[in-house]
Amino acid sequence: MSGRGQSNDGSVELGVLKYVHEHPSISTVRGNPSALVRTIEEYASTSRRHLMTVGPAKRDYIVSVLARAPPGPKVFLEFGAYVGYSAVSLGAALRELNQGYEVKYLTFEVNPMNAAITSSFVELAGLKNVIDVHVGPAAESVRRLFEEGNLTKQSVDFMLLDHWKNFYVADLQMCEELGLLRKGSIVLADNILIPGAPEYLAYIKQGRAEKSREGHRYEIHMENFLMSHGHTDQVAVATVV
Numbered sequence: 001m002s003g004r005g006q007s008n009d010g011s012v013e014l015g016v017l018k019y020v021h022e023h024p025s026i027s028t029v030r031g032n033p034s035a036l037v038r039t040i041e042e043y044a045s046t047s048r049r050h051l052m053t054v055g056p057a058k059r060d061y062i063v064s065v066l067a068r069a070p071p072g073p074k075v076f077l078e079f080g081a082y083v084g085y086s087a088v089s090l091g092a093a094l095r096e097l098n099q100g101y102e103v104k105y106l107t108f109e110v111n112p113m114n115a116a117i118t119s120s121f122v123e124l125a126g127l128k129n130v131i132d133v134h135v136g137p138a139a140e141s142v143r144r145l146f147e148e149g150n151l152t153k154q155s156v157d158f159m160l161l162d163h164w165k166n167f168y169v170a171d172l173q174m175c176e177e178l179g180l181l182r183k184g185s186i187v188l189a190d191n192i193l194i195p196g197a198p199e200y201l202a203y204i205k206q207g208r209a210e211k212s213r214e215g216h217r218y219e220i221h222m223e224n225f226l227m228s229h230g231h232t233d234q235v236a237v238a239t240v241v
């Protein structure tokens, strides 16, 4: 994997784009997020090279956390879209859980090719009115959206941190400083053990006294997942208290 968020030559990510759009069942995938997600999973199971999505087990768990969160989350920020697997799955779940209400899923992706693939899948799934794809470093996009008034204080209900682990603390701190979170907002972070985010875990465990004035205190739940390579990974679910 290169440091640019794709396989060395981007062939795995372009491969999934071609696989989906040239699939014999493409007409049943159009406007059907679940069918699109299944087709991406089908590609991942047949490709010899790794597609770095959250995968079905963590995806189902995140949907269950979304479904249990009171009051129902409506504004979701995702850090790291990759090819849009989680955005399409979770954006569709967000819409489903909030029928009759406006919902927004903002996903941030630094790699322009990945972002373009995500946009193509969002359009194919019929989720353009739910999911906005922002190209560039997540921190820059969040700040810009805040300055433009498209993200306001205490407006973010749910955040998924799934980009490079060395950005987790800085990007969460920035969201805290901008005042985007409220009591009850959930910050779910993937890959706590593999590849590992020890500084992030230490940060969310800090009490108020150790933090800046804007920093939140969190109630934390850790969930284990046995990965296909036989090792255990964890996601951290941090709820603002």
Ligand SMILES: C[S@@+](CC[C@H](N)C(=O)[O-])C[C@H]1O[C@@H](n2cnc3c(N)ncnc32)[C@H](O)[C@@H]1O
Pocket (backbone or CB within 6 Å): 004, 005, 006, 052, 053, 054, 055, 079, 080, 081, 082, 083, 084, 085, 086, 087, 108, 109, 110, 111, 114, 136, 137, 138, 139, 162, 163, 164, 167
């Ligand atoms: C593990 S993948 C995300 C997987 C995706 N959430 C899914 O489950 O389908 C991480 C992605 O984060 C992107 N990324 C890394 N650092 C970033 C940053 N600072 N801002 C935005 N995107 C970033 C990478 O380019 C890569 O596509």
